[in-house]
Amino acid sequence: MAYPYTHEKEVRILSKHFGEPEARTVEGWKARGGYQTLSMAFEMGRNAIIDEVKASGLRGRGGAGFPAGVKWSFMPQDGGRPHYLLCNADESEPGTFKDRELLRWAPHQVIEGMIIAAYAIRAEQAYVYCRGEFFETTQILARAIEEAYEAGYLGKDILGSGVNVDITVHCGGGAYICGEETALMNSLEGRRGTPRIKPPFPAQAGYMGMPSTVNNVETLSSIPFIIQEGADAYRANGTAESPGTKLFCVSGHVRRPGNYELPLGFPLMELIDDVCGGMKEGRTLKGVIPGGSSVPILNAEECANCEMSFEGVIAAGSQLGCAAVIVMDDSTDIVKEVRRMVGFYAHESCGQCTPCREGSAWAEKILRRIEEGRGTEEDLDTLMEVTSQMEGTTICVLSDSVAAPVQSSINKFREEYLSRIRTGEKAGVA
Ligand SMILES: Cc1cc2nc3c(=O)[nH]c(=O)nc-3n(C[C@H](O)[C@H](O)[C@H](O)COP(=O)(O)O)c2cc1C
Ligand code: SF4
Missing domain, CATH: 3.40.50.11540 (NADH-ubiquinone oxidoreductase 51kDa subunit)
Structure with missing residues (x-):
């Protein structure tokens, strides 16, 4: 094993000489x-x-x-x-x-x-x-x-x-x-x-x-x-619609995070469980962001049969993006994570387009309110409405990048938001 981690299932074309x-x-x-x-x-x-x-x-x-x-x-x-x-x-x-x-x-x-x-x-x-x-x-x-x-x-x-x-x-x-x-x-x-x-x-x-x-x-x-x-x-590698190999940057709660070069279409769960050594001790999978923070979150069920090609990730309910795979276990505080992502985009918005400039700032503000236990159920509807107006209405797609994690997390992890709103506490395990 070299460069800090490699795996026998890798097809190292671009990364053949990493570590030399x-x-x-x-x-x-x-x-x-x-x-x-x-x-x-x-x-x-x-x-x-x-x-x-x-x-x-x-x-x-x-x-x-x-x-x-x-x-x-x-x-x-x-x-x-x-x-x-x-x-x-x-x-x-x-x-x-x-x-x-x-x-x-x-x-x-x-x-x-x-x-x-x-x-x-x-x-x-x-x-x-x-x-x-x-x-x-x-x-x-x-x-x-x-x-x-x-x-x-x-x-x-x-x-x-x-x-x-x-x-x-x-x-x-x-x-x-x-x-x-x-x-x-x-x-x-x-x-x-x-x-x-x-x-x-x-x-x-x-x-x-x-x-x-x-x-x-x-x-x-x-x-x-x-x-x-x-x-x-x-x-010879990859799928008909997504040929070749791809560098997958895996981060988060796996035992061996890193860059792995694999044929496009490689199964997501094999990437996590085999190539990256599985989840950390005693933890279970909660969800994955498969293509960098601007794509929708997949829940554990959606990850089960997801193939990491452009078309495979769309079929699972997200996008391959640049194949930055962020793995989240059951200790993850979804509300906090989404608030942090939205905060990043609000900070990086160039401010030219009103839906992006105002929408990202508002979304961050509302998410912070929920995270701090001061939210209401109505806030979830407001978040959905605000972010729906941020899609396809701006000069570039940074604005859509805010909508993706917000909407997908509310749709897929609604109970976590509701629990936070009702009790002010993070849901799930510590
Ligand atoms: C907000 C935003 C940030 C982007 N950042 C990058 C980046 O850091 N690197 C990159 O290659 N493409 C980035 N892109 C995509 C580029 O606009 C462009 O599509 C890409 O560089 C084209 O290269 P490709 O056809 O080889 O993928 C970004 C797009 C957006 C909307
Ligand atoms: S959508 Fe793009 S161009 Fe418009 S404000 Fe946001 S970052 Fe700027």
Whole structure:
């Protein structure tokens, strides 16, 4: 067992070299087969790369699961204006810690993926937008980029191919909302990091008003394998609708929390009971947030047959999101947890949209009242009503992220709210 935990059921493609410090160096990465795909990709040409990524079925790992190859094909084919590739490394969703690990342990994998993606979409300039708190991570990445320049994998005329790609690292200021792709572009331009109304979409008018593609770190890290091994090899893991492997960040009340790379579609209960060693001593499962704090909570019954693919988690009643699996046992105070999540979103709301700005603050206030034993049953109706007005009415979906935990917890754990309202005490076991 290495990196702090691994499991025999893992299929370690992206995380193969996690825990090996030498893999961070350009020489160490080359010794592990790295950077072989660049010449292959330049020989294939842009259209063939996009077709291969489309055929692989790779879906974006930043949360929405949009097919990466399709997104790339939206970029204009003319060469008239500068194009940009933006790698989203803002990773701030509560429960997520996979992009940080990809950047810390396999920085050259994402650099290699970015060079191929930039070439495919005709971008000569790419940026990595890093979460502000990723101090060590950013330094590791910056060093890897420097080494890639020295080795001739970045800059002008890469490997004599005539292809030019520059990568610049930019550190955010620690705002969750800058992970939203249009806020990210504003922030990168030096403006206030607030989301823009879409359309226009980034492929039409993105960074600096130019055609741009935004992809998550894990999405871009998957590209070298797809180019090297082909779309069929990629599809050998996962399901037809959700091909490939995925890094699942498991946190909460399991014995071995951590990042585990598994085929999409892996059963949730096997992930908890086997891969993560089961619940903590003497505890039982109360619920799981399967995709980061912005998706609906599943109760234990819904977890029983949940498969961790994009379609499987929807069928169970939630969303895969970025696959940050937060496991809660019977000691969990649901009211407190939901209040804390809503408090996070209220703090991170950029304030442009009234339903989000006012709704998140009101929801937090009401939840705190209930938590402190000063709530009424009517408060539950108010919470449902306020949050229903926050869905689909705003510029970005941060607002919907407030509605998901509030509504799902009231629907599925109503008794806990009622008990708190009646007795002022936390329900269930200590
Ligand atoms: C409030 C909010 C925060 C987001 N934060 C992130 C983030 O930290 N990292 C990320 O990759 N995507 C984040 N996204 C999704 C991005 O807008 C975008 O869809 C994603 O980076 C696209 O990459 P992909 O297609 O490779 O998944 C966020 C979206 C919203 C609405
Ligand atoms: S939904 Fe919230 S975070 Fe998103 S743009 Fe509107 S106010 Fe800002």
